[in-house]
Amino acid sequence: MTEITLVDAVNQALAYEMAADEDVIILGEDVGVNGGVFRATEGLQKKFGKTRVIDTPLAETLIAGMAIGLAAEGLKPVAEIQFMGFIYSTIDQIINHAGRMRNRTRGRLSCPMVLRAPFGGGIHAPEHHSESTESIFAHIPGIRVVIPSSPLRAYGLLLAAIRDPDPVIFLEPKRVYRLMKQNVPDNGAALPLDVCFTLREGSDITLVSWGAMLHETLLAAEKLDEEGVSAEVIDVATIKPLDIETILESVEKTGRCVIVHEGPRTVGVGAEIAAQLAEYGLLNLLAPVQRVTGYDTIMPLFRLENKYMLDVDRILTAVKNSLGYT
Amino acid sequence: MTEITLVDAVNQALAYEMAADEDVIILGEDVGVNGGVFRATEGLQKKFGKTRVIDTPLAETLIAGMAIGLAAEGLKPVAEIQFMGFIYSTIDQIINHAGRMRNRTRGRLSCPMVLRAPFGGGIHAPEHHSESTESIFAHIPGIRVVIPSSPLRAYGLLLAAIRDPDPVIFLEPKRVYRLMKQNVPDNGAALPLDVCFTLREGSDITLVSWGAMLHETLLAAEKLDEEGVSAEVIDVATIKPLDIETILESVEKTGRCVIVHEGPRTVGVGAEIAAQLAEYGLLNLLAPVQRVTGYDTIMPLFRLENKYMLDVDRILTAVKNSLGYT
Amino acid sequence: MSQIIRFEIGYTQYVNHLGEIVQDLPKFTYDTNSLLSLYRMMVLTRLFDQKAISLQRTGKLGTYASSLGQEAVGVAIGDVMRPEDVLLPSYREYGAQLQRGVKISNILLYWGGDERGMCFSDAKHDFPISVPVASHAPHAVGVAYAIKYRNEDRVAVCVLGDGGTSKGDFYEAINAAGVWQLPIVFVINNNQWAISVPRNIQSHAQTLAQKAIAAGIHGEQVDGNDVIALRERFSAALHKARNRNGPSIIEALTYRLSDHTTADDATHYRSQHEVEEQLKYDPINRINALLRTKYNWNDEQDNKLHHECEKIVENEVQQYLNTPPQPLESMFDYLYAELPRELIKQRQKATRENKLND
Amino acid sequence: MSQIIRFEIGYTQYVNHLGEIVQDLPKFTYDTNSLLSLYRMMVLTRLFDQKAISLQRTGKLGTYASSLGQEAVGVAIGDVMRPEDVLLPSYREYGAQLQRGVKISNILLYWGGDERGMCFSDAKHDFPISVPVASHAPHAVGVAYAIKYRNEDRVAVCVLGDGGTSKGDFYEAINAAGVWQLPIVFVINNNQWAISVPRNIQSHAQTLAQKAIAAGIHGEQVDGNDVIALRERFSAALHKARNRNGPSIIEALTYRLSDHTTADDATHYRSQHEVEEQLKYDPINRINALLRTKYNWNDEQDNKLHHECEKIVENEVQQYLNTPPQPLESMFDYLYAELPRELIKQRQKATRENKLND
């Protein structure tokens, strides 16, 4: 069996579920003939036809709103927003409709849709193409926010997202699209949408991350290992609803925590995790929870991109700072 | 001098600044002849003419985008979004343009605009009219988020917002619009946009809030006072950028903190404050920071609205919980 | 410059404001009952409306948006739709909703601050009232796409106001409906006002029907106070959509006789004179006049019909007033198909604190 | 149904793709220099474009959006605008930007990942390139409103693509421009493709110019490869706007000969045959042919002109390549007029960590 990339895993999950369930339908800009600008939907229009893999006019509000209409009629739309920088026109639809269709009709209608978008920096993309604003969605009631960080998790989580009866914002770290390959059996097995993944066990400190930064975090954990520090690494993955238990349990064991995310610091998802640790896990904390995050700035154009993107060194600095408390 | 309400103070500030600076211009739905659905712009069109107080077509993206264009040309637009529930169509403009016009032109163009919107629950309004989503804006780089909670602060902060050379989201708690009256001298004096207001000094616990919930918090502080607990009350008011120093100093003194806000809990602004307290003030904390917030639910229609809106009792419960740690 | 393409916008009226027939009536009017049934629904809608306003005035209902003067639009829509079609309404289409089996008590529940109002069992595919103006237009595209995808014999009908036509959502939706030639009818209830903003500030377009040209779809105007014209043109548009001959926009020219909602005071921004002028065009008077002159309708029959409608309204109001509130927990119970752990905790806490504070 | 209103859309061409004059040329062409200057700018734009692509291929530039085949549109816009007017461009109007004094080195800096690219001193009111499609259309409304408010003799020119016309932002903007009769010209660069999405999937409208009808404003089509027609029609539209006679939409029919950007591979979705067919309509060849047949233009002159343009490009490229990067701190320094305390701390930390890790 060949190993595949994260973007291929997305494609594989879509193809699997479209074959299994003819209610699954894809829509977005350039998702058809072109197979998506990152090739996530490559070949699907050929396989499943033009009515199931729909190239839409250039209109993001339409894409989200149309998905809501499709979903209310019982289909399972998977809509693509070409880059997260263009997702903001959908927020009105997500907040005012998708996230509350079930609630406002007392369950009469619902909204089993997925809104996929590549996000994050690190590939030297043009302006507006590199931001990470998952935190905005994490604040919205009634939806789920999922961020895979490996081919295996992309496959399993996307299947789960499509099958989930409620709206899911599915954000794909584009820096990881082709960063690594894994053997991803095409067996249709979904992963749970309500637990974090502990990728590495450790006893000295808990490192919590998601998306592309997970990989920097794993590298940091390796370095720490060389230095005799045993770091536990948690991939949050299902950002909302948040599985705080897994994180709390880990910190109960380690007493220290560093949260790593790419998006801006202020009111980032890291703030929520840190707040909950301080609320429910205060007594276990041996050191203040540190957040290693993007700055509260505009993501710079790519010449300075790597100065914005955080790296292993910044994570290690925070870890050492944390370990300094005794 | 007569006492005026918060909404009158908004009107007074607008009138003052329009008289003082002919670059100030108002736009929005029903802001002209009608004077706004809450009467915030009452009389201004008559006074300053139709070209300066503009009734726009029903189009929020337009309103925000147009304000950006006006501001780039050196005017100082004050745009109104009729209710915060309809502000989401502006987010694309705010994130992708308003918040970064200065940055992406290296200071060549800028965006001195104000986007006003009434927000929050408590007045038995229809669906979509009662939410509090300030946290979404607090995450956006390059902008300011301001929430007044009294007539005096509404006047001074709105003047500051209009004069500020960068975009300001100005959210007015509509439950407070006519809740209280104050003597507000029409002297054109602005308040600072970078400090929290300590409304009540105390030594046992710090209560942090903003908007309509500030009033519940003040009531709670009074009750506590009767019971011999001395609570310090801070009105954050300038939500972004956040003046964490004032809060940290207070908690350094009291050792305890309860944060009170109306909007949903997850990734609310309360999370950021709690995270910073845990990061920079951990050693001063005698008890976990508690957040008393809206639930992560859709704001219910008004028959159950008061079950969503938090009250003095919920604040007191949290305070007692906090005081229980010794 | 050479002219390469030409467009025209049509207008339809059958009965003028005096109840006079201005062109041969369409066939459906040959059956007195079908006319009477339109009339009856308009009366019912108005009686309901009056009741709702008085409930609001006496503190028994929240803010309410009246459909006074615009009853013909909703009623005609409801009349031509089939049960399996999908209505995506704004907040003034009570006439259509009632025809489709939505209970008056449901509508009252909604404006009474109770989500169960939008959980109606009869029109079970219909969308809830859309408060964010025009935001439901893209939903209609999705619904119609689903219908086409499954090759069903159904139509989506999306209704919005003159103000709603200024929103990008509306435009993106009509444009997409054109691209895929979807089975949709967009109805514009042009009641001349969007709260205080008059029609001429919404758009410099001479008609709102011509917005259709931007999407390359059919658009036309109808006298929105002439229920016969509306019924006939809606029927044609739904027929067209049903036969996969493409979407349409129908602009119904009518007038909002009431305040925008009970929270509004229209004397702030429009003259009493203007409103009085418009009373002449009342859609109910017009059909009443026609019925009397052409269909031998008499006072006795009219009183009886009013009385029956009043009874229905009264019963529904009682039903509404007798509905106990939902438990606090209901705000959690329809958020997700299955409540996530984090929210189970919040739900428990809410229950606990509610008990404590009661 | 009575027809109540009628609309027509016109189309203008002066020179066909063979360089033949199809109708009497407009006056401005009597001056050879003005034609030559258009030609020269088109050549310059293309040479710059070719250079940019080769810089990208050799890793010296980021993703770049080529204007190949669409040079006439931008150049004609730039030619009719006055310095004090305001250009709100999308990312294919280099021709216009260069005419307005934006340096090639600036454009290269932008695509080279450096914000200073959009800080041009000459066209200081012009907007930066708008990457979020059509999101700059509402800005144009604001700019034009400011112009009108201050009673200035200026015009806002907003350019976007065929794909851009599907966005609600575009529609809300043209509609508002109509309401206030603002001094704006919207130019649609209809290059037939929006990445892989062909024109017919964007809209069922027969022309994009007819979108204007939805806003009640003037709309027309022009041969977008005929720089003379473009120059003449843009000039008329700007004149109209300047004289407060209202906004216009001009749809320029052209073709994107290049990939969407250097990150795109158009062979995925369109045939080489289609592209080859379109090469016939190249806007530069056409004017070159006209110059040779009617204005005695010869090889020697043409070589000289090309050589001069190459030199300019070369100098600018050197300037670009020699520009050292900004300091890390620059990402903080233009966020606010005055950096808030919280960000001062972040800035200090960033400096510190940058030093540590270097």
Ligand SMILES: Cc1ncc(C[n+]2csc(CCOP(=O)(O)OP(=O)(O)O)c2C)c(N)n1
């Ligand atoms: C997107 C949005 N913006 C603003 C509002 C506030 N608002 C409610 S109704 C209304 C006017 C709507 O006018 P129109 O579309 O003509 O419908 P009508 O009320 O006249 O039936 C406004 C501005 C809203 N509900 N939604």
Ligand SMILES: Cc1ncc(C[n+]2csc(CCOP(=O)(O)OP(=O)(O)O)c2C)c(N)n1
């Ligand atoms: C709002 C938005 N959605 C999606 C994109 C991604 N994207 C960049 S260019 C483009 C196509 C634009 O087509 P068109 O408007 O015809 O302009 P062209 O590139 O052909 O000049 C798309 C979809 C974007 N930049 N902005």
Ligand SMILES: [Mg+2]
């Ligand atoms: Mg209206």
Ligand SMILES: [Mg+2]
């Ligand atoms: Mg194009």
